[in-house]
């Protein structure tokens with residue numbers, strides 16, 4: 001090729017490259033019109049790009065001179081930010097500490113308050129590192145200290161003092177459209193109990209995952225705290241506590257507040273989805289039954305946790321080298337009969353019953369596979385004042401007599417006599433799976449017993465992976481609610497620590513419900529989400545004891561879960577569509593197209609080109 005021809009070819013390649021960049025800029029990053037300039041832009045976290053404003057944009061927005069002259073690329077900006085966080089890691093020579101984690105949370109939170117796009121860029125890119133900061137375990141610490149940490153409000157507060165006002169105050173929120181609300185009354189935050197108004201931290205953390213994992217637009221999420229008081233005596237006495245300093249409302253008064261809140265948010269945003277989070281068990285089930293057929297809502301602790309547990313339990317069966325259909329043969333001991341434990345028990349029983357033929361006999365037979373232990377020991381039909389929700393799982397006196405057990409038997413006794421395949425903890429009691437309990441589990445009839453220490457945060461885990469692998473054996477399957485590092489078992493063997501947390505489902509459930517346009521969240525949609533998560537793991541992975549995916553793939557898992565939820569909504573004739581895709585269009589899509597539709601609707605943190613126009 002002559003030099004001339006080479007030159008022509010090079011030039012046309014360059015032009016094609018330029019055209020490509022030009023067109024992708026137009027297609028992918030439509031300019032955004034802003035009505036502010038100068039410092040007002042820099043102080044608005046939604047539009048602020050900090051040092052990444054280009055020179056032309058600085059001119060357009062009257063920013064010239066308000067920023068240091070060197071324009072940074074996105075990558076350089078993140079590098080500068082990370083250097084700050086890395087310095088903290090070097091300082092923490094003794095490993096992660098609460099002080100260190102809180103310092104990281106502060107740094108990230110400050111980034112959120114000045115540049116939201118970059119905050120989500122960092123969170124998505126480094127989700128493995130920062131999910132434990134914005135979510136469990138650090139979010140627990142943040143909630144405990146929230147009255148001191150509070151600087152800028154994030155979300156809305158509806159209090160018992162706002163009765164009669166909610167329908168109008170909901171219009172104080174600036175966004176015309178809200179897709180996702182996470183609401184708590186702060187009565188049971190993780191395993192940390194009643195934290196009152198400070199519980200808003202968990203709603204914020206969950207919504208950060210909605211943005212990072214499900215690509216819900218951060219301008220359309222709303223964390224909400226319903227402050228009906230607190231029964232936490234320390235907070236009631238603390239002069240710096242930010243919430244209502246009165247005991248919690250109860251009974252009809254409490255329900256009236258929640259009813260008013262639901263009516264207000266659904267009146268302003270009829271398409272919103274409301275996720276109930278960390279309500280004490282006493283109310284979790286009642287509110288779920290009250291609203292689930294009339295509002296687009298679900299309870300994450302009851303329903304999200306159940307789906308994640310089912311996926312893990314099915315994974316454990318596969319890890320034993322058995323087909324999933326053998327699930328109904330598993331003997332399962334559950335420690336904890338609160339919202340999470342009972343949610344898991346109901347879902348696991350239904351799953352087993354379906355596998356056994358889906359009739360009354362199958363349902364009865366499935367029930368006999370569970371032994372439930374709460375703070376008073378084994379629950380049997382002899383239990384006085386038994387909770388209605390726990391009643392279906394109370395053991396028959398005759399049956400447990402044959403097993404050498406009795407009402408109130410200790411967890412250790414139950415594990416020793418039952419020799420279960422699975423020991424699952426949702427008790428909020430750190431260390432409940434003591435040396436004695438784990439020793440008893442060594443007698444399990446399973447080739448590969450599974451331990452789910454699902455309580456949060458880390459200090460509330462029923463046992464650590466080190467304890468599980470060292471006491472029960474290297475073959476054990478282990479999952480915990482909060483993240484733990486894998487365990488080096490020596491000889492090149494690694495004991496894998498799975499994170500069994502509802503974060504693998506709630507973002508996909510929310511996104512799927514949103515895009516399907518279904519007016520309710522049906523059991524079938526939740527089941528489809530759980531099955532999708534279970535099927536995500538390959539045979540090779542589960543045989544290695546890996547029953548949940550790595551959090552680094554959470555955006556992909558969420559996409560798949562959302563697609564499964566939409567597909568089920570279509571099958572159940574519940575899909576009504578959302579925005580430009582109505583129900584008729586949605587029904588025409590095949591599997592691949594549904595996945596693409598989900599992906600196309602996931603928000604990505606990219607700086608838009610800003611153009612100024614006078615108001």
Ligand SMILES: NC(=O)C1=CN([C@@H]2O[C@H](COP(=O)(O)OP(=O)(O)OC[C@H]3O[C@@H](n4cnc5c(N)ncnc54)[C@H](O)[C@@H]3O)[C@@H](O)[C@H]2O)C=CC1
Pocket residue numbers: 188189190191192280281282300301305308335336337338339340341373374375376411426427428429432454455456457460480481482500501502503
């Ligand atoms: N990994 C995950 O995705 C999730 C984990 N959780 C965790 O589950 C835990 C429990 O949540 P809820 O059910 O809402 O709480 P809850 O307080 O309503 O229930 C706790 C249950 O544990 C029982 N319990 C207390 N002491 C016990 C003991 N010594 N032995 C056996 N049982 C005992 C209680 O009697 C009660 O039935 C929390 O730590 C929470 O963080 C909850 C939802 C999701």
Ligand SMILES: CC(=O)C(=O)O
Pocket residue numbers: 136189190191278300301455456481501502503
């Ligand atoms: C993970 C979660 O939802 C909980 O611990 O309550």
Ligand SMILES: [Mg+2]
Pocket residue numbers: 190277278300301
């Ligand atoms: Mg929760």
